[in-house]
Amino acid sequence: MIVTFKSPAAGDVIMFADVAHLMMEIMGKDATATGIVTIEQLPAAIARLRAAVVADKARRANLADEDPPHNEATEDGDKHDHVSLAQRAVPLLELLEWSLKKNKPVTWGV
Template sequence: MITFQSDASGDVMMFDEVAHRMMEIMGKERTVRGVVTVEQMPECIARLKAAIAEDRAKAHGKPQGEEEEETGVAARVSLAQRALPLVELLERSLQREKPVLWGV
């Protein structure tokens, strides 16, 4: 588990694989510990929101329940569901000018 923390808001915990994907989207290195500075936040927020929009556009192109019918597995957890708590943490941190740290 990796926890994203800021003095501006509550913690956001993610499994390593999901957290590493968020780091890649934000343009950050996949590291055990790291920081998103206040200066970096606008770009990181924009990248995450763009990835969410792209994921939603792909999902709208697929008929509802198609994945379940093909594989017998319920639909996946969307990128938006995973990324929105992190976006909210970054936005609150930006408003309060506090960095976001992550670590195990």
């Protein structure tokens, strides 16, 4: 399933549901089918997402060359290149930051 994060401040950010739910949890939101990050909640959501990105980068920097995951298993058993939390979070983080600058909430839904 796909989840689309929307704001009048910038373009949509589309994610697979499992990744979107992780982002919601990091931002301190319930992983629901629809929701909102209000203007008042944006600074805290941005701070939490930035902290998670920094922590992910630090964790990955401390791994030995042979330790980082090079592939991830997909639901159908295939494999694809590992995508870090930082890579997944950046588009949403940018949407949140633009929304804060323009005083617009961020919503999501299917």
